Amino acid sequence: MYLSFWLGAVVMGLGFTGLVLSAFLTFRVLNFPDLTVDGSYPLGGAVTALLIVQGMSPWLTLPVVFLAGGLAGAATGVMATRLGINGLLAGILVAIGMYSVNLHVMGGVSNLPIFGNPTVMTAAGTLAANTDLAAAMVFGALTVVVILLAYWFLCTEVGLAMRAVGDNEQMARAQGISTGAMKMVGLIIANGLAALAGALQVQYMGFADVNLGLGAILAGIAALIIGEALMPVRGLLWAIVAVAVGSIVYRLVVAFALYLGLPPNDIKLGTVAIVLLALTLPRIRGIGKTAR
Amino acid sequence: MKRLCVLKSGLAVGIAAIVLTGSSFAQAPVKLPVIGLTEFASFPAGDEVRNGLIKSLEQEGFVGGRNVRIDLQNAHGDFPTATNILQKFRDQKVDVMVVMGTPNLGLAYNITKDIGYPKIVFAVVNSAYAIKVAQSRTDKPAHLTGVQNPAPVPDTIKLIRETMPQARRIGVPYNPGEANSVDMVMRARQAIKGTDLVLIEASVTRTDEVQVGTQSLIARGVDALLMINDGVLHASSGSFMKVSLDSKKPVFCMEPGMVPRGAMACVGFDWQEGGIEAGKMVAAILRGKSPKDIPIGTLGEDVGPTSRLAYNVAVAELMGVKISERALKNAAAISKELPPK
């Protein structure tokens, strides 16, 4: 019953978690609206494709991808904290510039195929005959690891300092925290995560495309908000899990709109309608939500 | 709080159940052959191809809704959505998948390469070879065929040299945000290697930048302008042609439709013909032919008239360029009037 269709949506939702987590770190924890991901997400895809074609193990490409994304985040960080450029603008500038960078990474072509090369899913392919199931297992495992790492990080001294910066910058400074350094760390990690998400998507699709990032941050924020609305407010770990939930639900909602057979030009509208319905239904039935 | 979550999940399951049982979209009421057609994004050339394809299908006897069902989809530029659409077609086991747009071809190939179905016909793809889905017209996956449309960049460069042998500096405005445009400019750079031509490039990211961008090229001293198949240029071709006519620098383009609008010479193809050819392939497959036996078509080579040379003699006269009788004899179309002011 349409297994690959629904499973495909779940797989892509899992793979996208890195980007939604990135939005969580920047928009929520750090209170820094970061639009760099429109550039670092496809960068991750470009880097992984480039390296896989050169013969590198698809798993080994992931840390390299993270570093590449981190560099993009660092660029935004330097602009915002050292050059005094407004954070939103800095992110936009870097994202725009990344289009050219990504093209260069891909060797000047807009589309870089990796068909026939090993991916992170081929290893698990021996465990499950269905490639989508293999992908679900691998992406699922990676998502769990990333969530736990994110939770661990935010519980460390550095992580706590970062959360303080996002909540109250003046207080953070008065408590000896370098707000500039924290923003840099946050941007580097967030964009590393976004790049990872791009790498996973590219390995799943079988090719890298320079236009992968169009609208990425919007989808990430939508998924973030959906996750927050659906999950109970119960502390940091739940908030991070909500990120993954939101990412998967977002893709399932789009899949649902496709499944309903909506006219193609109305898919986006249909997606919005379904999300609105899901978010407001509790309110209609007179059940309140605890305020954040 | 926990109760709220259970309630919400229950609600979701409820909606899903209603839809599954009652949906008349998910299942075809009658067993008609199904064509799953998916576009990657909306743009004018894509519309022309789609229209050509549907027209061609009708001419072959397949009318949507009557003896065939056409499931139209559009990913609106979103890769995960495009993937999901193709997965839906695959799960539905549609009779033919028509995939438009290079990303769609890559995705479709990726999810069918291990199983060999559904059958794929592609269109609006620059090059199936570049994306490594096929190696040649016949060296390709058995379940896949289609029509590709590489922009005739080398031929256009050749046309410039033949028509204006004294031209050296060629101005190329383009939108660096369009991957296809970047591709074409790259191929133009390749094509002029070994010649004494020099490419002067100008970036125009929005339609209101075209006039200024082109004028900057004129100011930098170009002998002619190369108009690539770029969305931004296409949308503001009026102001582009005006600059060309005012400064008397001729435009060489790759789309025949631009010649009556002020381009002096063109070697190109007609998008609609690509759609028509793809439609013929789909019809053949629906009638039982295997895609293995249908070689890939290339617009401008084996699909459509091989030469789509077009000239605008009125423009040539204005520019002081003499187009030889021989060239005119080879032309598929000759415009004799300047574009309206």
Added chain:
Amino acid sequence: MIEIEGLIQVFNRRAANEVVALRNVSVTFQPGEFVTVVGANGAGKSTFLNALSGVYVSDEGAIRIDGLDVSKTPEHVRARQIGRVFQNPLDGSAGSLSVEENLTLALLRSSPRTLRFAITQRRRAEVRDELSRLRMGLEDRLSVPVRLLSGGQRQALALLMAGVCRPKLLLLDEHLAALDPIVAQVVLDLTCRLSKEWGSTTLMVTHNMEQALRVGDRTLLMHAGQILLDFHGEARARMTVRQLVEEFHRARGEVLADDRLLLA
């Protein structure tokens, strides 16, 4: 010992609205001294505190803490030796973090932050211990998000956070002004008690002239960017508010006419 020499702070230099907020301020504070600072609006009290803490980089002058000049060090580095409490109780702590998370932040102030777990068993015990000094029962509400605390509790916590790593200098910028009188008294008592325990040099800006004279060891009256009057010891003990106003008049040749100051 805190030495301030020739501190000058100018805002909007060379513009039409140029303001000289601090004019050549020089003063020395002994270790452990509790100094109250009064003055009319615009006298430069907050600017003085902001210059000391590094929010503003002084145009000229030296600020020496135990002999080391910090006038060029960034705010967050200076914070290792300086504790601050702001007027708005919301400014002193992170609302979305819990009580123990906030205090942990303060405990980590003087050392570089590592990737070790922020909240450990040992640290939690330390946090509980410190919170019990407030005698507000906050040690039993460690995981409560700070935004759910009352204004007085939050300000008390901010005070604790400012001083918990025994800073050399404690800057209190009208930290009682936003609290109701009963709560303000509680926090004032805490302030006096804790600053003595911590041994920090304390500067407390206040609008309450009576309080300025009764609390602490020394009183500075600032006006127009300068320290106009400086009282301690016997002279200060005998001073009344009326006498303070007369002293002002004598020093400036003007009437000290600031309702808020006089009616506080």
